[in-house]
Amino acid sequence: MKDLFYLLSIPTRNSDKLKLVSELKATVINSKSIQDPSSAIHTIDLPSFKYGTLAACISLSEDLVKYDQQISSVLQKYIESSDSLNLTTTFTIDELSPKDYVNGFLWNNFKYRRTNARLDEIAEAIMKNVNAHELDFKNKQQDYQIARGTLTQLERKQLGNLSTKSLAGVVSERDIVESDFLESLFVAVPLNHLKEWYNKYERLGKMVVPRSSNEIARDSEYALVNVSVFRKYKEDFAQACRENKYIVRDFRFDSSLAQKSAEELEDARDKEKFELKKFSESLKVVFSETFQALTHVKLLRLYVESVLRYGLPTDYAYVVINLDDKSSSKLLPPLIQHFAHLSPSLASKVNDKSGDVNIGGEYAGLLDQDIYPFPLFTLDSPRND
Structure with missing residues (x-):
């Protein structure tokens, strides 16, 4: 079962951040949706970004949705490539599991935080890094596919039936x-x-x-x-x-051909193993870089939506909640009820016993923000190893 993370924010104006998180943990405990809430809830810190104008935030919010989808698609491609080759690859992020990386998240200032950089410039830098690693992946993949194709062709000649295989070692000089x-x-x-x-x-x-x-x-x-x-x-x-x-075979007898064919096949096998190793190592690198990029984009989305939802100043608590596919459906209703006061329209529905709270999917724009009383995004851990 894969891991699932809720990324959410709550305003901390005139409030004790530790108290807010403690109350959140109590809500999770009462929901009985997570076995060990004490280790499932983590707070993270984000830098003080230059968020610009309201119009700029709205525009960036829309762009970040596209970046999120693009990076998620690229990440899935890497996983499928590993699975298609039956590679026993353990994907890590700087020697951490995806779960440990997200729970202990630290913003990468070296890559994604330039002095006085605007949020859109940071987002573009993230995408530039993703695209560069995707290009490297494609080059390594092509090198491996060429080596694999050459080996397959030679094996077909050596191991196929008599209509296709090499006749070196089959035909002798006395047959001519x-x-x-x-x-x-x-x-x-x-x-x-x-x-x-x-x-x-x-x-x-x-x-x-x-x-x-x-x-x-x-x-x-x-x-x-x-x-x-x-x-x-x-x-x-x-x-x-x-x-x-x-089937007339195109064959010219050469007494040294059998040895040459065997050596050629062995060289092709060595080349295929070498390129597969390079490709496997490349997969680990691009996965690590791309998962980091996806996490950064998710948290950029959380920051921008928090600004649009809560306004200024940017005093927010950013929280990561560890879940799985089953517990996510159980936890969301009590979270909505606990934070209903953050959205007056939703609070009236929660307090009205005759009304039902409509729980939809993750919102993608401003019109959907009343679905939850807090900005909420999900992040999947691609696999459990």
Whole structure:
């Protein structure tokens, strides 16, 4: 079961921050939705941002929704890439689990806090970092896919059936007849057509050497046979074979070819392992960077929505609540009731026993802010390892 985090804020004007958090913990305990509330609720600090004008905050609020969705999509792509390759990757953030990272969150001033930077500039810096790591991921992924494709192609030649696999090591020098006028061809014949082949191959073209075809090898699908033809009519004979669903193999005998093929396959396997290791390491890095970016964007959204909801000054308590999929539905109603006083319209519904509080999904804009009496965002921990 994956972890889920509620990120919410409450105004602290003329109030004791510790007391507010203590009351919140009591509400969670009474809800019986979380087994250990004392370790599930954490407060975090955010810097004093330059929030600008109201219009700028509204515009940024809309942009942050898009950034949130984009980063979440990129993060999911990384997880799916790891799963598709069956990698036993333990994703961490600076050697911390996603859960520990969020609970002990510290704003990354080195990356995302420039002196006198506006909020929109900080958001753009976050996205620039995400895009740079996504580009690196795509390059590493492409390198691995090329190496994997090369290996697959060589393995198909080595391990496929006789219609596709390399004939090095299958055909020996004694299977070949070569002269100024004659040439040996090698044909993969479906087993259910083998008798037919022997009955008709001498009539498939001009100047086919009688009784020159012999079986060299067979697998579960094909028999590989040789046949001697005059060079002048080789192409006509090959075309007649194709029309009869016999597969003429393009092969020139080389006594060193078997060893060369084995070495080529081994080199391709080493290359594939090397690129897979690089790709796996890249996944860990880009996941860490992107999850950090997503957490920063979520908290930027929380800050901006707090300014729009509560106004100035920016005296807010930012709280992280650890949940899971089951406990989230149980916890939200008591939270709404506890903080109903923050939204007069919602408070009247809570106090009216005949009315129902309509609990919708996470709001995405100003028109939805009356759904909850406090700004609320969710953050998923991608997996539990």
